[in-house]
Every structure is written in C-alpha cells, then in structure tokens.
Amino acid sequence: xxxxxxxxxxxxxxxxxxxxxxxxxxxxxxxxxxxxxxxxxxxxxxxxxxxxxxxxxxxxxxxxxxxxxxxxxxxxxxxxxxxxxxxxxxxxxxxxxxxxxxxxxxxxxxxxxxxxxxxxxxxxxxxxxxxxxxxxxxxxx
Numbered sequence: 001x002x003x004x005x006x007x008x009x010x011x012x013x014x015x016x017x018x019x020x021x022x023x024x025x026x027x028x029x030x031x032x033x034x035x036x037x038x039x040x041x042x043x044x045x046x047x048x049x050x051x052x053x054x055x056x057x058x059x060x061x062x063x064x065x066x067x068x069x070x071x072x073x074x075x076x077x078x079x080x081x082x083x084x085x086x087x088x089x090x091x092x093x094x095x096x097x098x099x100x101x102x103x104x105x106x107x108x109x110x111x112x113x114x115x116x117x118x119x120x121x122x123x124x125x126x127x128x129x130x131x132x133x134x135x136x137x138x139x140x141x
Contacts (some may be wrong), residue, residue, distance in 0.1 A: 006093065008100045014052045019096070020044040021089060026080040040080035041088035043096050044099020057104060064103040 005013040026040035047053065047061050047069060062069060069075050077099065079091035115123075 006097055008097060009104060012052065012057065012100070013102065014045075014050070014098075014100075018045065018050055018052060019093075021092070026088075037081060037085070039085045039088055041085060041092045043075075043079075043092040045075040045077075045096065047075050047124055052129065053063060054115040061100065063102050065099065068099075 004016045006016065006019070007013055020043075022044065023038040024040045024042070025035070025038055032052045042140050047058060047065075050058070055063070061075075062073070065075060068077070075096075077095050079088040079095065082088050082091060
C-alpha cells in the first residue's frame with residue numbers, strides 16, 4: 001500500500017486518514033516547558049465504523065481490546081513519556097500497531113493435559129502427612 005497507511009499485518013493496512021490525534025498537556029516533570037506545550041498524544045481509531053476492517057476483524061478487536069474501547073466503538077491510546085509531541089505521536093502509532101497485531105493473532109487452542117502419576121502420588125502423600133499432623137494436634141490436653 002501507500003506510505004500514508006499503517007501496516008498491522010500481511011492482511012491489514014489502515015490508512016492514516018482513519019486515525020485521529022488529540023494533543024493535550026502532559027503530566028510529570030518538565031518545568032515551564034510542560035506548562036506551555038501540549039505534548040501528550042491521544043490516538044483515536046473508530047473500530048466500529050472503520051472501512052478497513054472486515055466484520056471478523058472488527059468483532060475480534062472489539063472483544064480483545066474492550067477495556068480500551070469506549071461505548072462509541074473508538075479505541076483510545078495515550079502516549080506522554082517523551083517531551084516532544086512528535087515523539088509521543090510516533091509512540092502512540094507504534095503502540096496502536098502492536099496492539100492491533102496482537103489482538104488479531106489467532107489464539108492457540110488449549111491442549112488438555114493430565115498430571116503425571118508421580119505428581120498425583122506426591123500430592124496424595126502430602127495430603128496424608130498434613131492430615132496426620134492435624135490428627136496428632138487433636139486430643140485431650
């Protein structure tokens with residue numbers, strides 16, 4: 001695709017036009033610089049109405065990133081560690097890219113496992129020992 005898009009994985013490219021940035025004052029140290037510049041970057045991406053996403057991708061992202069998505073279906077990512085607005089913007093874009101890539105990776109199915117015979121025997125002997133200890137504590141004083 002063109003340069004004005006964010007590459008998430010081999011199957012998904014999101015145009016930069018679909019991503020919105022808001023800038024505000026950042027917290028933390030910085031002296032006078034922090035008081036007069038808006039360096040904190042908040043990336044906003046409308047997952048619910050993005051034309052770049054398929055229905056399956058949209059459902060997966062809405063499910064896996066539910067704690068970062070508001071009631072309108074907009075994904076919020078903040079970056080404020082750097083002192084410059086440009087660096088925070090780049091950090092937010094990098095986080096956005098990795099977050100979506102991780103969310104869209106298929107989850108491996110869980111393989112059922114059983115404890116080994118020695119593990120079962122060890123657990124049962126420990127239970128017997130503990131039971132014996134408690135039984136010895138009882139009695140007439």
